[in-house]
Amino acid sequence: MTTDRWLSAEQLHAWVRFIAVVELLPGVLDTQLQKEAELTHFEYFTLAMLSEAPDRTLRMTALSTATNSTLPRLSHVVARLEKRGFIARTPCAEDRRATNAQLTEAGWEKIHSAAPGHVSTVRDRVIDTLDATDIADLDRIMSKVLASLDPGNTFTLLDRSA
């Protein structure tokens, strides 16, 4: 900020493409999931995180970091998913401020029925356009950026999900 630190031609070229993808990707994921499962990608991801947690249960705070979201946002989303019968909220015994979100049987079935279509679009639109080298590079680069965007929470990531 002190000096005019503009971007180099290479940096700018990469950046413009990057934000284009960031702008377009959510829409692509949402559209497919909305049509085939009546689910937002964020809702899908929330259910997915729960489905892999022990006892399919997570405290709201843990779930919010797992989904890279804020607590208010998660609270609204979980409220909706609870109304639809996919999640049950119960007060936590050890800490009575806390709330446990648990995937119901219906929620379990929901995500398992939605998963194949979702994974298919992820493959078609992103993953399968990249070779093994690309994947390794993407992983390395996104890990760096993530560490900068979300310092400290990176370690929270579960490695199984989609």
Next chain:
Amino acid sequence: MTTDRWLSAEQLHAWVRFIAVVELLPGVLDTQLQKEAELTHFEYFTLAMLSEAPDRTLRMTALSTATNSTLPRLSHVVARLEKRGFIARTPCAEDRRATNAQLTEAGWEKIHSAAPGHVSTVRDRVIDTLDATDIADLDRIMSKVLASLDPGNTFTLLDRSA
């Protein structure tokens, strides 16, 4: 979809980090611009695209592809920016269905005053965490993904902007 084409461990690892970044990055950009310039990143980008166009003018359709957005979305955004005096809309002479969006002098000043702060955060949070190899890899990978997400419109991208 026919077979169980789940993701490999490497693919999944990269994918989870990728969507985490996709989820977090817009918020980071929006927050900074909102505080320092009362602008959405999308509004900033819209103004930026106009500022680099000949005569600082673009037809709505051209602007919508340049900003990777839909026409309804752009129409709303331009309407707001027009109310704030940053853009002027005028009917197009050659094609009377079309509308030209032109950056006003106030809009020109706005984006120039907002640019340093924005570029600074882009550097701090993303670009400067990556070395030259990373940048080249990012560019290559995002170009591939973009071609898959937005077939045909990739060539539309202007290379000067941020």
Next chain:
DNA sequence: CCAATTTACTTGTCGCTACAACCAAAGTAG
């Protein structure tokens, strides 16, 4: 042990985006 603070979460409101519907002008077919 009581006040102050922090943590965990919920709720209300506002603004933005997606989607659908709409209108008008331009191209196209008969």
Next chain:
DNA sequence: CTACTTTGGTTGTAGCGACAAGTAAATTGG
């Protein structure tokens, strides 16, 4: 030319996320 379709754009509505405020329980400090 006249109907039909396509293109270019706007507008209305509904739903989601951000932010601010609020509640309640746990923790900390004197």
